[in-house]
Structure formats: structure tokens, C-alpha cells
Amino acid sequence: MNDNGTLLSVEDISTHFFTEEGVVKAVQDVSFAIMKGQTFALVGESGCGKSVTALSIMRLVPEPQGKIVSGEIVFEGKKLLSLSEKGMRQIRGNEIAMIFQEPMTSLNPVYTVGNQIVEAIKLHQKKSTSQAWSDAVEMLRRVGISDPQQRVREYPHQMSGGMRQRIMIAMAVSCEPVLLIADEPTTALDVTIQAQILDLLDRLQEQNGMSILLITHDLGVVAERADDVAVMYASRIVEVAESRQLFAEPLHPYTQGLLESLPRLGITAGRLQTISGTVPEPLHFPAGCKFHPRCPVGREDRRCQTVEPKLREVRPGRCVACWYARDRRQRAEDRRQSPESAAVDEG
Amino acid sequence: MTGKVAVPATAKRKRRKNIEQGISNVEAKVPNMVNTNDYLLRVAGLKTYFPVKKGLLQRTIGYVKAVDGISFGIQAGQTLGLVGESGCGKTTVARSIVRLVPATEGSVVFDQTDVLSADRVKLRELRRQISLIFQDPFGSLNPRMTVGNIIGESLKVQKKAAGSELIERVTALLSKVGLSPDHINRYPHEFSGGQRQRISVARALALEPKLVICDEPVSALDVSIQSQILNLLKDLQDEFGLTFLFIAHDLAVVEFFCDIVAVMYMGKIVERAAKEELYRNPLHPYTRALMSSIPQVERDPSPSRRGRRTTLGGEVPSALNPPAGCAFHPRCPLAEGVCLKQMPVLEEKGDYEGHFVACWKCQKKLIIDNG
Secondary structure, eight states, rough: OOOSOOEEEEEEEEEEEEEEEEEEEEEEEEEEEEEOEEEEEEOOOSSSSSSHHHHHHTTTTOOTTTTEEEEEEEOOOOOGGGHHHHHHHHHTTTHHHEEEEEETTTTTSOHHHHHHHHHHHHHHHHHHHHHHHHHHHHHHHHTSSHHHHHTTTGGGGGSHHHHHHHHHHHHHTTOOSSEEEEEEETTTSOHHHHHHHHHHHHHHHHHHOOOOEEEEEEEEHHHHOEEEEEEETTTTTEEEEEEHHHHHSSSHHHHHHHHSSSTTOOOOOSOOOOOOOOOOGGGGSSSSSSSGGOTTTTTTHHHHHSSOOEEEEEETTTEEEESSOOOOOHHHHHHHHOHHHHHHHHO | OOOTHHHHHHHHHHHHHHHHHHHHHHHHHHHHHHHHTTTEEEEEEEEEEEEEEETTEEHHHHHHHEEEEEEEEEEEEEEEEOOOOTTTTTTHHHHHTTTTSOOSSSEEEEEEEEEETTHHHHHHHHHHHHHEEEEEEETOOOOOOOHHHHHHHHHOOOOOOOTHHHHHHHHHHHTTTTTTGGGGOOGGGGGGGHHHHHHHHHHHHHTSSSEEESTTTTTTTTTHHHHHHHHHHHHHHHTTTTTEEESSSOHHHHHHHSSEEEEEEEEEEEEEEHHHHHHHHHHHHHHHHHHHOOOOOOOOOOOOOOOTOOOSOOOOHHHHHOOOSSSSSGGOTTTOTTTHSSSSOOEEBBBTTEEOOOOOSOBBBOOOOOO
């Protein structure tokens, strides 16, 4: 949609945690690129590594247990992993801002919300205190808080969950970031408030043309708000696609399973489809493809059990990490070449 | 008894299951859905107020009307879904029904027993027949008890089983919910969220209850696990003829799981109808807004719904200081005049029987007068 070029590219990032029980490979060989003005969604179940990916981009992985062991992150031509801490601080909160899931714990309860927004503004911009305060009031107005003059002097506990999340967003966008990382921004909120917050993010994106990295487990949110999507499973990206393409024709068996197991409005038939088994523990990942114990094909297949498939491009803009994933065109070709083996693939 | 035409699909399924198990008295087990008097649970005018105290003398300065005059009935074998956003009082309804919090007013009748006035002996019996499944599979299981003790505790307390019989029943329950009998001596921390919720389900079923109250049983679980638990609950309902009061905030889950749906807003039911009717023809503006707020996955590559939704403005008002008139009027796109002054009552409106709405702006039921 936006051909203005790449804003952020993550190249083969691996982030490991060195714990007493062993090395937890939280993120493995994750690569994706976010275009300018685009919303890119990272979707997956809890523990799949999506939040650690975000923390890696911000270089906020808790050290010394956690470490980005390999890869590179390029943001507007700058290699983030080789920047000094001071250089990183220039970017963090200024050019890349982040909002978190839990708006209560990520705001400081002993300062007024105005204080906290002013702190962020003054840290990154050369502005007088009074200028920063009037900016803060302006920000609150922009995120749709009524009576901002009054609210700016209030404490987080005086506000509802939705309002706190608006404050978090106000703080994050106060320095006009070019990339906003939103880590489950609406998970703790009710559906009607969730819709308000997502609309707000849409509006802000329209106004300043920032890119959004949206991290979520909610496929519905992805379907409605994201341009491109990467699906994560057990520390790896298993599928990347344009959002509409992903939902129309999911290629990875995990994505297919997720979409089928989702109760949706209008679907009232007897039973839901399920993905059998559970998400593997990061300390005991299975060999080969990590999804193979839960996959209808992988359970039986030697190659799936022993060799992990790499993310490969099946068509421009569509990548999938599965030995057997084929898109429609390829399946049709397979069928023409050898009818029997194609039939196996379909099953 | 039940005519062939009137047997609903769920009952049919159940009958098939029963026949498979060789149970002969099929007719007795099939709930008679035609007769409206045989509600297993009937709640009428239930109110639960929490006093707000302030100052040195802890004087009561007001009340939070968590549940404010709620009525519904559930027939045996049915599932009633209670939907609403956080703080609307749906959990308090559940807690009031089992008397975990004292109700202020109203009546709860379970299987011809008045729950709210039951004495200790009766209450003990009631709690054998009504069990609960909670939202948080991490907080609701005692981390210092083994799975066997957690599931078997109620059997012991109610003196239903002991010794080897107890172990036998616990292992049977474990396999019912899809866990292995070897899990009996393990502790909750050794299990994943989905497995823990299975343990909660086994515990709830231990006393062979008639009614199971599920308070957001799947909202803490991942999508791929959520569908497993929902299927499990449905299977168990078919097998044991359970009746569910299903509390959730996710309208899609409720549509999948429930027969009747009641939508709550600020302590009141604003709309209640059979599932098919409610989802086909939502009347209350709040129900409509809720439905339009759910982000939907559309499988066909049509243009996204971005910008096509009707977002509800404002937030849920404070329960301490509710607005006058209809509690929804500050957020309602239709509110005017009477909405601001007078509280609408839940009335039968819409084209179908049993569709109740509390709204001044909804159309009155069309009464076809033949005489």
C-alpha cells in the first residue's frame, strides 16, 4: 500500500535467556520488515516470543539473563544493535515509542499523568516546562480525554482502564515517533473501549503517518487493523502475509488451525475445530518443526519430525515455514504433474 | 411425553448418547422444553447492593447496586449466557445465586428450593448440586494441594466417597476431562493453563451437579486451548445433561455455547432472547454496539471493516453514581427525552416470543389482533 520504503527491518534476530534450567530460546531467527505508515501485526499465543521480539527492537531485553545473540535490526538506516546505550536512548521513546498491555502497572502511581507526559517531552525535546505542560494538555485532548486541563493534574488511580490506556498513548506519541510498538494495547480492556482505542490509534496514524507494530493474540484485531501480519509459534515466525491474504488463504497448518478453532459470530455449529495438544515449553521444544506434534501432517512425517523448515517465500510477500505448505497455484501445478502426491498434500 | 417434532437438536444428541450407553429411561432424561414451568433455576428480582462506608464511624454513605433487579430462568439441560463488560455485575449474579455474597432482595429458586432462605443443611445440599468453574485457572486451584486432593476434596467434605473409592472416582473424573490418571499426585504448577482449567472442570463435576456456573471459563486461555475447553464442556453437557449458567464477555463464544442470552449493563439485564433471535435481530442499542465492536475475522478477501463500525463513545459510568433514567443513555445514540428521566423496564418486544428488551426507543411488539 505504501511504497515509501522500509522503516524498520529485523534480520534474523535470536534472543535467548540464560536461566539455571537451561537456555530459553525465546526468539529464533525472526525476520520481518515494516514499511513507512504501515501497521504490521505480530500475532501468536502467549509465550510464543512476540513480546520479546518487541523488547529486542527497543533493546529492553533484561540483561544479563537475556541477550540478543545474533541478527541485526536496522531502523532508518541505523543499526540499532551496534548503537551505544546513549545513542539508543535518543531513539527509544523519541523515534520508537512503546505502549504496554497493562495500563495500570506501566504508569507511575505517585505522579500525576501530566508530570509523566511532561517528563517524556522534556527528555527528548528542548522545551520549557510551561511549554511542555501545554503540550501535555494538547496531547490529552488529541487522545480524546474530556476536560484535559483538569485531567492533566490527576493521578492514574483516578482514571478508568480505557482512560489510562489513552494516557499511555498520549505519552507515547507526545514526541511524534515514527514507529509505535503497541504490545497487546487492548487486551485488558472491554470490547467497546477496545474499539475506541483502536480507532484512536488509526486516527493518530493518519495524522502523523507513523508506523505501528501491533502485537496481539486477537486475530480479529489483526483482520481489521493490520496491513501485514506475521504469525509466530514457539519462538519462530511461521507465516508472513498481507493480512487479507492470510485470512483468505492461510498456508501454515498452525494458522489454519487457529482460524478454524476461533468461535466467530454466526458460527453456531455443534463443535469447534481444535488444535490438539498444547504449546510446547521453550525448554523442551520438539526436534524438527516445532508444530509437528500438533500437526495432522507433521505427526506422521519423518522430515517434519527431524528437520526444521525455514521461512521461505512461496510468492512475493507471502512466506511460510512449512515443508508441505503450498498455495493454490502451486497445488494446481502439483496436481498436473503427479495426481497422487497432490492428493496426499491436500489431506 | 415429548412429541417427536418438539425434541430440540441438543436433546436428540443427548438421547443418542444415552442410547449408546444403554440407558433405558431416555424419556426421563430428555428435558421437556415445551413446558415453561420446569425451570431448574429461577431468579426473580434479584438485587445485590454493596454498602459504601466512609469516615471514622464507617457510616454507610451509599450503595453500589452491583445487581439491580434481575430475573431469568434456566430450564434443565439448557445453557443461559450472561454477557456484559467488566463491572456490569455478571459475576455478582453468580455469587449471589450460590450465596457467596448475600443478596439484598429477590428470590432464587433452584429445583423447588428457595436458595436465599435455605438453612445450613439445605445450603450444603444445594452446593452439592450447583458447582462453579472460575476464570483464572491459576488463582482458583490451591497450589499446595495435589490434583487428586483438589478434585476429591468436595467428595470428602460431602462424605460421598473415601479411601480407594475416592481415588477411583477421581481417576474416572480425570479421564473424563481428558487428563491422564497419573496426574493425580501432581501439583497445579506442573500444568498448563488449559490443563488447569480441565482440573477445575473435573472438580466442578465431582459431585455430579445439576447446574454448573461457569464464570468466564475460557477468557484466560489461548485461542487454540479455548476451543478445546468449550468442546469439552459441550460434550460433558451432552453426556450428563448438565445445565449451565455461562458468564462471558465474548459474544462469539456465547453464540457458540448458549441457548439463551441475556445482556447486562450496569447491574440490569437490558436484553434477553433465544440465541438465534438475539444475534439475528439485536434490538437494544447496547447489544448492537457490543456486536459491532467485536473485531471479526472475515475469511473472504473483501475490503476490511475498518471505518465501517459504529464505535460506542464514552465509558461505563461509575456504579456509585449511576445516571438518572436509562443507565445507558449517556452513551446511547438514540437517547432523548424520556430516556434521560425514566428507567425503561424489560418488556417483550420484537417479532418473536421471548425477546425481552429494556429500551424506550425499541419498537413495541406487533400485536396481531384476530378478534
